Amino acid sequence: MSYRGSYTSAAITTAGLAGGAYIAYHLYKEFQKPKLPEQWTQAGTLKNMYAYPIKSCGPVVMNKAECSILGLKSGWLRDRVLMVVDDKMNFITARAYPELLLVHPSVNGSVLTLNHCDLESLSVNLAEVVALQAPKTATVWTVPVPVYDCGWEAAEWFSRLLNRSTTSFRLVYYASQNSRGLRSSTNKIYKFTKNDTGALPDEVPFNLINEASVDELNSRLEDKVTHRNFRPNFVLDGASLKAFDEDNWKFVKIGDNIFEIIKPCTRCILTTIDPETGVRHTKAEPLETLKSYRQIENPEVRKSAGNSPRMGIQMALRSGPGGFVSLNDPVYFA
Ligand SMILES: *[C@@H]1O[C@H](CO)[C@@H](O)[C@H](O)[C@H]1NC(C)=O
Numbered sequence: 001m002s003y004r005g006s007y008t009s010a011a012i013t014t015a016g017l018a019g020g021a022y023i024a025y026h027l028y029k030e031f032q033k034p035k036l037p038e039q040w041t042q043a044g045t046l047k048n049m050y051a052y053p054i055k056s057c058g059p060v061v062m063n064k065a066e067c068s069i070l071g072l073k074s075g076w077l078r079d080r081v082l083m084v085v086d087d088k089m090n091f092i093t094a095r096a097y098p099e100l101l102l103v104h105p106s107v108n109g110s111v112l113t114l115n116h117c118d119l120e121s122l123s124v125n126l127a128e129v130v131a132l133q134a135p136k137t138a139t140v141w142t143v144p145v146p147v148y149d150c151g152w153e154a155a156e157w158f159s160r161l162l163n164r165s166t167t168s169f170r171l172v173y174y175a176s177q178n179s180r181g182l183r184s185s186t187n188k189i190y191k192f193t194k195n196d197t198g199a200l201p202d203e204v205p206f207n208l209i210n211e212a213s214v215d216e217l218n219s220r221l222e223d224k225v226t227h228r229n230f231r232p233n234f235v236l237d238g239a240s241l242k243a244f245d246e247d248n249w250k251f252v253k254i255g256d257n258i259f260e261i262i263k264p265c266t267r268c269i270l271t272t273i274d275p276e277t278g279v280r281h282t283k284a285e286p287l288e289t290l291k292s293y294r295q296i297e298n299p300e301v302r303k304s305a306g307n308s309p310r311m312g313i314q315m316a317l318r319s320g321p322g323g324f325v326s327l328n329d330p331v332y333f334a
């Protein structure tokens with residue numbers, strides 16, 4: 001990670017002279033920040049944008065969104081701020097419950113509506129969920145997170161969807177404006193800051209995929225996939241882009257928003273479940289093919305990633321929050 005060796009030198013005005021400790025503190029803070037690139041190369045444009053309000057459930061297509069520390073946002077529509085938990089308040093995902101992928105949430109004002117072809121739609125007013133209760137603690141990847149419970153109707157809806165006999169599952173809503181805590185193992189290799197974990201995603205608040213990489217993968221597959229198998233937030237497309245160009249980038253800029261690439265996205269069996277049907281591929285494709293040529297080579301990184309192949313990049317916001325991204329925005333890399 002040599003680029004992390006180049007840090008900004010602190011530019012500190014000492015007006016007011018609050019004392020050496022103050023200056024030292026700010027020098028320290030500045031020293032922590034990676035230097036943002038000044039030279040950018042255009043890679044293409046933003047072709048698709050998605051938020052997944054409920055972890056492991058279907059996407060909501062976005063045309064314009066705000067970039068927040070916790071991910072894409074448009075009013076109450078935010079990326080991965082809800083999840084389904086079991087009776088021990090531990091998260092569940094489509095890896096074990098593929099049916100979740102066929103839940104298509106929509107958000108209108110503060111009202112979240114759950115849609116699935118076999119069930120009657122159900123609406124939950126998130127503003128009421130927030131106003132009426134004190135947060136409880138749930139767990140995602142062993143990390144405790146504060147959540148609001150979305151009520152018994154949503155609990156019953158998901159329990160019927162996944163089991164149809166007992167009320168074993170509940171829908172919960174992330175109850176913090178800050179990123180969730182880091183997993184203790186996370187920072188052995190990658191340098192996450194405390195702003196880089198998002199609300200409830202697996203790893204980071206922003207994921208980008210290059211359409212040229214999906215095309216290249218498809219050229220090796222009998223059963224074709226789409227970028228939707230990889231659940232990206234951003235889909236990048238451009239005539240000059242080659243497959244896996246993104247492997248060598250350090251930063252990405254979309255519109256005026258700058259993202260640092262924290263790590264490659266290492267892929268699991270979720271990619272082998274058809275996002276339109278919820279059916280698992282009998283030969284575990286495209287994962288098996290990806291494993292044949294996209295495994296991590298760096299031995300230290302390989303220790304934690306195992307044989308999970310890389311596809312797409314995991315990013316965190318480095319420009320200030322509140323900037324907008326829109327479809328067709330130019331996408332740059334450095
Ligand atoms: C959104 O909610 C408003 C107010 O309840 C309603 O008038 C409007 O029809 C809803 N829009 C959609 C797309 O459902």
Ligand SMILES: *[C@@H]1O[C@H](CO)[C@@H](O)[C@H](O)[C@H]1NC(C)=O
Pocket residue numbers: 162163165166
């Ligand atoms: C449904 O619930 C029953 C009873 O709790 C349990 O034995 C079974 O494993 C559950 N099935 C699924 C798909 O979760």
Ligand SMILES: *[C@@H]1O[C@H](CO)[C@@H](O)[C@H](O)[C@H]1NC(C)=O
Pocket residue numbers: 069193194195320321
């Ligand atoms: C986290 O984000 C907040 C809000 O933008 C910012 O004030 C703070 O400096 C950030 N912290 C780090 C460690 O980047």
